[in-house]
Amino acid sequence: MxxxxxxxxxxxxxxxxxxxxxxxxxxxxxxxxxxxxxxxxxxxxxxxxxxxxxxxxxxxxxxxxxxxxxxxxxxxxxxxxxxxxxxxxxxxxxxxxxxxxxxxxxxxxxxxxxxxxxxxxxxxxxxxxxxxxxxxxxxxxxxxxxxxxxxxxxxxxxxxxxxxxxxxxxxxxxxxxxxxxLTCPPGLTAVSGADALTHAIESFTAARRDVTPDLTVKNVFVGKNALSDVFGLLALKNIFEALPTAVKDGTNIAAREKMMLASLAAGCAFGTAGTAAAHAIQYPVGNETHTPHGMGVALLMPYVMEFNRPACVSAFAEIARAIGLSGNDGAGTDEELSHRLIDAVAALLKEIKIPVTLKELGLPEDKQDWTAEAAIGAARLVNNNPRKLDVDAMKAITRAAFTGDRAALAS
Ligand SMILES: NC(=O)c1ccc[n+]([C@@H]2O[C@H](COP(=O)([O-])OP(=O)(O)OC[C@H]3O[C@@H](n4cnc5c(N)ncnc54)[C@H](O)[C@@H]3O)[C@@H](O)[C@H]2O)c1
Ligand SMILES: [Fe+2]
Incomplete structure (x- = not known):
């Protein structure tokens, strides 16, 4: 291309x-x-x-x-x-x-x-x-x-x-x-900010489409592109700077401003590029557990990223550089930075107290495969995922997310 x-x-x-x-x-x-x-x-x-x-x-x-x-x-x-x-x-x-x-x-x-x-x-x-x-x-x-x-x-x-x-x-x-x-309590700030984080990552790493003249006419969501990427990075930079502060000190207007700019930018990005696997899996999880959308998508994000990493090394590295994970000297290969980004996302979510496993979220143990089967039905989101997903891949993700075994998805 x-x-x-x-x-x-x-x-x-x-x-x-x-x-x-x-x-x-x-x-x-x-x-x-x-x-x-x-x-x-x-x-x-x-x-x-x-x-x-x-x-x-x-x-x-x-x-x-x-x-x-x-x-x-x-x-x-x-x-x-x-x-x-x-x-x-x-x-x-x-x-x-x-x-x-x-x-x-x-x-x-x-x-x-x-x-x-x-x-x-x-x-x-x-x-x-x-x-x-x-x-x-x-x-x-x-x-x-x-x-x-x-x-x-x-x-x-x-x-x-x-x-x-x-x-x-x-x-x-x-x-x-x-x-x-300013009136949002810490839990709401965390969960809604985590939703914005997921929008930004999923749109910045969305599958690229074949560019035809009718791409934007026939589809609402058109995959990763040069314009939505600008907004995705703007969102991520601000989220990594401000989300923990906004959760811990809701009166901090500078952090509130950065988070609102971030959620707006993430909306600009995913409203055109679309979201992917984490959103597909959250739909059945949310129906089953009655937990907030932002909590579910964010919890899933590190597992989905681990699965997607082989298809996203350079995109993950670009995000890592934008949020300062490469250090002052800009050090780190794309491969290293792509791993560092997943760790940083998991650490951020932990800091704002997003649960780590689907088990903690209340998904029944016998619903892991059912969740994967339901998620694969969300064709628009599945097709927007950067790495090809079939039902076995989905099952691997939901099982890893159930037990917290991210390493099982590593490649
Ligand atoms: N249309 C989209 O693009 C899009 C994208 C993602 C999610 N959603 C949907 O949005 C909904 C979630 O929205 P949400 O996370 O903003 O929460 P929400 O609108 O569901 O509100 C949740 C609670 O927060 C309270 N609340 C809202 N603002 C507050 C404030 N400033 N101070 C104190 N309390 C406040 C509300 O009164 C409510 O009780 C879900 O239905 C989700 O599916 C839509
Ligand atoms: Fe969302």
């Missing part, structure tokens, strides 16, 4: 900085006249949130608030919101909160525009056209949903989480104000 290929799909505006939430009223007024704000019960009572809503109204926009978004986004809650507000006909939808609230706003915008059931839109590129503009305002540093073409919902009847991916889901505006994350 030769030549540079790059692709990015992003909101029309991405605004980042402490205090930028104070511009949300003006930004909303530039887009619409009737706003619906989706948030959750905690945020609905928050003084900062109330100030944002008042500011929207002060800018001459009619505004209504739906504050019953549930974590992990069960489908029934989305339908309830749409039924309640369809008559109001909002022309701009805001999602203010963690990934769940932002994904709520995205789904509501789809259903208000196109009707039907969310099930009509599962998978890739199923949304038939543009939707009402969304303004996404994250209050965790993790999902990157403020810039991604993805919404993840829980189909409770089918007992599984499902993804909807389409460029039409990308918010019109992302407003990232790190001060909104």
């Amino acid at each position: 030769s030549g540079i290929f790059g692709a990015l799909r992003l909101p029309a505006s991405v605004v980042f900085g402490s205090g930028q939430r104070k511009g949300i009223g003006m930004m909303t007024a530039q887009i619409g006249r009737r706003a619906l704000v989706c948030t959750d019960a905690r945020m609905g009572q928050d003084a900062e949130f109330k100030a944002i809503v008042a500011d929207i109204a002060a800018n001459g926009v009619e505004v209504k608030v739906y504050d019953r978004t549930e974590a992990d986004l069960p489908m029934a809650g989305i339908t309830a919101c749409v039924e309640e507000y369809a008559g109001y006909k909002p022309d701009v939808v805001l999602g203010i909160g963690g990934g769940s609230c932002m994904d709520m706003a995205k789904c509501v915008a789809v259903l208000l525009q196109h009707g039907g059931s969310l099930r009509d839109y599962y998978g890739e590129n199923k949304i038939p056209g543009p939707v009402a503009p969304v303004i996404a305002v994250p209050t965790t540093s993790g999902t990157g949903s403020e810039v991604t073409p993805v919404a993840v919902i829980a189909d409770t009847e089918r007992g599984t989480k499902v993804g909807i991916s389409s460029p039409y889901l990308i918010p019109r505006v992302a407003v990232c104000d790190p001060e909104l994350t």
